[in-house]
Amino acid sequence: MKLHEYQAKEILSHNNVKVPRGHTIFNISDIDKIKSQLQFPVVVKAQVHSGARGKAGGVKVTHSFDETIDYANSLLGQKLVTHQTGDKGLPINSLLIEEAIDIDKEYYIALTIDGSLSRPVFISSPEGGMDIEAVAEQNPQAILKTSINPSIGIMSFQVREIGAHLNLEDELLTQLQSILTGLYDAFVKNDASLIEINPLVATKDKQLSAADTKFSIDDSSSFRQENIFNIRDKTQEDDLELEAESNGIQNYIKLEGNIGCLVNGAGLAMATMDAIKFSGGEPANFLDIGTANNPESVVAALKIIGSDPDVKAIFINIFGGLARTDIIAEGFVQAKKNGLINQSTVIRLAGTNVEDGKKILIESGIEYKLADGFAEGASLAVKASKN
Amino acid sequence: MSVLLNQTSKIIIQGMGSAGSREAEISIEYGTKIVAGVTPGKGGTEKSGIPICNTVKEAIDQFEGNTSLIFVPAPFCKDAIIEAILSGIKLIICITEGVPVLDMMTVKQVLENYPDTVLIGPNCPGILSPGEKARAGIMPVDVYMPGNIGVISRSGTLVYETVDQLTRLGIGQSTSVGVGGDPIIGTSQKEALKLFEADQETAGIVLIGEIGGNTEQEAAEFIKLMSKPVISFIAGTTAPPGRRMGHAGAIISGASGTAEAKQDALKSAGAHVVASPSDIGITVQNVLKELGLI
Numbered sequence: 001m002k003l004h005e006y007q008a009k010e011i012l013s014h015n016n017v018k019v020p021r022g023h024t025i026f027n028i029s030d031i032d033k034i035k036s037q038l039q040f041p042v043v044v045k046a047q048v049h050s051g052a053r054g055k056a057g058g059v060k061v062t063h064s065f066d067e068t069i070d071y072a073n074s075l076l077g078q079k080l081v082t083h084q085t086g087d088k089g090l091p092i093n094s095l096l097i098e099e100a101i102d103i104d105k106e107y108y109i110a111l112t113i114d115g116s117l118s119r120p121v122f123i124s125s126p127e128g129g130m131d132i133e134a135v136a137e138q139n140p141q142a143i144l145k146t147s148i149n150p151s152i153g154i155m156s157f158q159v160r161e162i163g164a165h166l167n168l169e170d171e172l173l174t175q176l177q178s179i180l181t182g183l184y185d186a187f188v189k190n191d192a193s194l195i196e197i198n199p200l201v202a203t204k205d206k207q208l209s210a211a212d213t214k215f216s217i218d219d220s221s222s223f224r225q226e227n228i229f230n231i232r233d234k235t236q237e238d239d240l241e242l243e244a245e246s247n248g249i250q251n252y253i254k255l256e257g258n259i260g261c262l263v264n265g266a267g268l269a270m271a272t273m274d275a276i277k278f279s280g281g282e283p284a285n286f287l288d289i290g291t292a293n294n295p296e297s298v299v300a301a302l303k304i305i306g307s308d309p310d311v312k313a314i315f316i317n318i319f320g321g322l323a324r325t326d327i328i329a330e331g332f333v334q335a336k337k338n339g340l341i342n343q344s345t346v347i348r349l350a351g352t353n354v355e356d357g358k359k360i361l362i363e364s365g366i367e368y369k370l371a372d373g374f375a376e377g378a379s380l381a382v383k384a385s386k387n
Numbered sequence: 388m389s390v391l392l393n394q395t396s397k398i399i400i401q402g403m404g405s406a407g408s409r410e411a412e413i414s415i416e417y418g419t420k421i422v423a424g425v426t427p428g429k430g431g432t433e434k435s436g437i438p439i440c441n442t443v444k445e446a447i448d449q450f451e452g453n454t455s456l457i458f459v460p461a462p463f464c465k466d467a468i469i470e471a472i473l474s475g476i477k478l479i480i481c482i483t484e485g486v487p488v489l490d491m492m493t494v495k496q497v498l499e500n501y502p503d504t505v506l507i508g509p510n511c512p513g514i515l516s517p518g519e520k521a522r523a524g525i526m527p528v529d530v531y532m533p534g535n536i537g538v539i540s541r542s543g544t545l546v547y548e549t550v551d552q553l554t555r556l557g558i559g560q561s562t563s564v565g566v567g568g569d570p571i572i573g574t575s576q577k578e579a580l581k582l583f584e585a586d587q588e589t590a591g592i593v594l595i596g597e598i599g600g601n602t603e604q605e606a607a608e609f610i611k612l613m614s615k616p617v618i619s620f621i622a623g624t625t626a627p628p629g630r631r632m633g634h635a636g637a638i639i640s641g642a643s644g645t646a647e648a649k650q651d652a653l654k655s656a657g658a659h660v661v662a663s664p665s666d667i668g669i670t671v672q673n674v675l676k677e678l679g680l681i
Contacts, residue, residue, distance in 0.1 A: 084629070113488055113492065113570055113571065115570040115571055115572075115600050115602070116575070116600070116601065116602065116605060118491070118492055118495035118496075118571045119492065120492075133642070136642070137642065150492055150493070150496060151496060188489065191487055191488075191489055193488065218487055218488050218489070219631075220461060220485045220486060220487045220488065221487045221489070223461070223462050224462070224487075251632075251633040253627075253630050253632070255627065263544075264544055265542055265543050265544025265545070265633075266542060266568055266597075266632055266633025266634040266637055267540065267541060267542015267543065267544055267545040267568065267595065267597055267622050267633075267634070267637075268542065268544035268545055268548060268622075269632070269633055270542075270597060270598070270622040270623040270625075270626055270632050270633070270637065271542075271545060271548070271620075271622040271623075271664035272664075273623075273625050273626065274622060274623070274624045274625050274663070274664055275663060275664050275665060276625075277624070277625045278662070278663045283625070286626070286630075286632055286633070288633040290484075291406075319527075319544045319547045319548055319551070320527060321512055321525045321526050321527055321543055321544065321547060322406060322410075322525045350527075350530070350547070350548075350551060351527040351529075351530070351547055352527045373665060374548065374664060374665045375663070375665030375666075378665070
């Protein structure tokens with residue numbers, strides 16, 4: 001789950017990470033408050049779950065109250081299209097308005113989990129404000145990784161190492177210590193998967209300030225991070241994906257193609273997308289039905305796939321382990337009988353209870369194409385999508 | 388023969404809910420020794436004909452359990468895995484999906500002090516050795532046949548798919564190990580490769596990877612040193628960057644996470660990289676023929 005910048009900054013400032021003074025507005029009528037609270041110039045920032053907001057016109061420095069209102073009015077309620085959002089863009093329902101800070105230098109700091117080390121790792125670079133992927137590619141020595149032993153947390157010598165890598169002036173080291181410690185605390189307390197401060201700004205009056213930040217939470221932690229999951233902004237997420245989730249299907253992702261996929265297991269679901277592409281088609285979605293221990297979840301999944309206007313054909317590819325093929329077959333029959341899918345459907349069943357599953361399909365009298373294997377299924381589905 | 392799991396494995400099941408007991412029944416019917424279940428508060432009862440204990444320690448003391456298979460819900464997995472480690476179990480397999488990453492970080496810290504303990508998973512299908520009739524997991528048994536190919540996979544269903552393709556071509560398996568799809572797992576693909584390289588009965592290995600992380604690149608470093616052929620498929624060639632593809636670990640973030648980067652690393656390490664997921668079995672057959680192994 002992703003947080004908005006203003007939400008992330010609230011958490012960071014509670015953990016002793018200094019952020020620019022700011023105010024978040026949800027309605028234009030809230031904007032009067034900034035008159036008394038902030039000094040101009042200010043930076044107005046559209047709050048959407050995307051990077052590259054500046055290039056897309058979602059961030060601007062304004063010098064007067066009137067200019068701020070005009071710009072805020074032009075953003076609120078609109079959609080911001082960045083190169084990360086796709087053509088539809090994301091709705092701008094809130095704006096973070098911050099006092100502009102006097103930038104001396106910019107740095108990059110992030111904290112994430114290194115799966116190979118099974119430890120949190122700080123990533124730091126003196127090239128702040130840049131896309132870290134681009135830095136990694138063009139100037140890898142600019143990136144320092146510092147892994148943290150979770151039983152002791154971040155040590156002062158590591159802060160000094162990071163400070164030296166950033167070429168930070170000595171007088172800022174105490175502030176860096178408190179920022180890195182605060183970041184680490186915020187990470188662990190909130191089950192974060194990534195906190196990125198980019199840029200971390202050194203101001204001309206010798207303050208370190210988190211000018212922009214990204215914050216993501218481990219989705220598996222929702223059972224113990226109620227407070228965080230309560231501030232999730234679903235307007236930033238895809239409608240079909242949300243509907244899938246409300247029906248207990250965690251893993252549905254809308255894609256660009258026209259072949260709807262219902263698969264069990266994330267790996268097989270990815271491989272099914274690959275096989276469709278190899279056969280000359282394009283998947284309309286990624287869907288991992290998971291264990292599917294009742295036909296209702298299968299019906300719900302097929303309803304979502306069937307209602308997607310892009311879908312021209314459906315490929316159900318099931319290799320039952322914990323998931324039972326008879327339950328999948330039952331769900332398909334119910335979805336078809338209730339008119340939830342009218343696209344031509346290719347079904348491949350293997351694994352647990354496959355004989356029962358095939359029997360249910362045959363006895364239903366419903367029209368579908370049965371594929372023997374994976375490759376055959378993919379190529380039949382691609383053919384059906386082109387009819 | 389096999390790696391990790393064999394006829395001497397005496398399995399206890401932590402979490403005898405509906406999934407745990409159903410899979411226990413299938414394993415027993417297959418010929419596997421499931422000696423006890425562990426459900427706190429239910430000690431002294433029986434489920435699916437299996438005696439239930441309150442603790443892992445009891446299951447070891449009373450029923451000589453030496454392997455634990457974990458089905459307990461994700462919020463309780465950290466506790467269950469650490470209970471198994473501290474009770475002295477040497478092989479722990481965690482099937483459960485959705486364990487928080489920070490919990491697994493704690494588990495791995497504990498494991499650092501128990502170098503002889505092997506954890507497989509979480510979020511994995513488990514281990515099956517067909518020649519030993521030993522199944523600790525959730526995979527369908529019908530698709531397996533005894534033989535000399537090892538299968539390693541981050542994805543569960545791709546274990547079944549791979550094993551099925553092999554069996555249909557008459558190529559049997561020594562053991563399949565599903566290492567799990569999460570960012571932090573007990574045993575990496577590289578460590579699993581080491582086990583198969585050392586196993587006398589394994590002639591070749593299929594390694595199924597997927598997008599995200601760089602564990603396939605680490606595995607490739609070991610493949611360079613291996614004597615046995617490795618056939619590899621990477622799922623997610625067509626996945627869009629930045630989206631989590633079901634598995635928490637399967638998200639392309641950074642250049643090393645792409646299928647292409649992994650395929651390149653594996654190829655240059657000498658592995659046979661399969662482009663299409665439906666060609667895994669046939670590629671194994673061709674490689675074995677070329678090497679005169681069949």
